[in-house]
């Protein structure tokens with residue numbers, strides 16, 4: 001069966017998911033829904049993606065802009081086997097009744113509340129939990145990055161306690177209204193930041209404390225990681241384990257990649273679409289063991305690490321593959337793994 005996929009909300013995440021879906025051998029993009037006829041609507045048309053009006057009263061705006069519509073979002077949702085909702089935080093919840101009306105399983109993004117869905121999802125960590133679910137939340141960029149890291153550590157060594165400081169980009173490159181412009185903000189100033197509880201939606205029993213900061217950057221997030229393990233492997237064993245994971249990029253000491261800027265340059269040089277980096281980028285040199293405490297730094301590309309996860313979640317809800325098959329298929333089709 002070719003899975004018919006709809007994407008509702010064609011912004012930063014939605015346009016990337018739409019592109020990734022078109023690359024999958026077992027999926028077809030039915031179309032994308034948009035609220036306004038902006039440059040991204042033009043892009044959808046240029047890509048040959050059928051474009052649907054997300055809000056009926058706005059059809060005229062598309063007509064005025066000379067952009068042809070294939071129909072309304074209701075028709076799109078009706079025609080799809082699964083819908084990926086990539087609307088701004090909170091709008092997904094408003095759309096839930098629409099998906100229920102057409103009995104179309106829906107994937108939401110990390111900005112939605114965990115309680116509005118049946119299951120929160122990360123392919124490496126809990127793929128099977130999403131099978132047959134109607135409402136699934138693909139966790140945020142940071143939670144995705146942490147889940148991918150913690151899953152193998154927990155399986156291999158056991159995790160007694162994770163302590164993570166997240167140095168977060170102030171906004172995405174196109175978010176001109178976000179900040180700070182010239183500041184370093186403890187954000188939130190209270191503990192824990194929402195990331196720890198969010199990781200617990202994937203690993204309910206994990207002991208984790210998280211602290212967040214926001215800095216004047218748009219490129220990526222950086223995590224300073226300390227995990228107390230239940231056993232004491234060598235740092236080199238941990239490095240081997242993380243290297244074996246299919247969605248990690250181990251940054252070699254002699255690569256000259258010293259931060260997010262160089263990582264983005266690397267992705268650009270390797271012709272990644274939009275200079276996306278779907279993998280957790282882990283500085284191999286930073287991996288250290290002090291007694292049973294593991295330390296490392298990793299960078300996370302906020303705009304793209306959730307994209308392969310959305311593709312896997314599509315197969316998971318429909319029971320179309322198991323975790324390994326799906327991850328392999330997604331990676332191969334997108335070219336995940338440097």
Ligand code: NAD
Nearest residue numbers: 009010011012013054086087088089109110111141302303
């Ligand atoms: P975005 O603003 O870039 O894109 C959202 C798109 O949805 C926009 O094109 C907007 O016009 C459209 N939209 C608004 N209302 C709509 C409606 N009613 N119907 C259809 N479309 C509508 O936002 P984004 O960054 O792609 O974020 C989407 C979700 O993904 C959020 O939950 C966010 O928390 C999550 N997320 C974002 C990032 C990131 O770094 N950008 C990373 C991971 C997860």
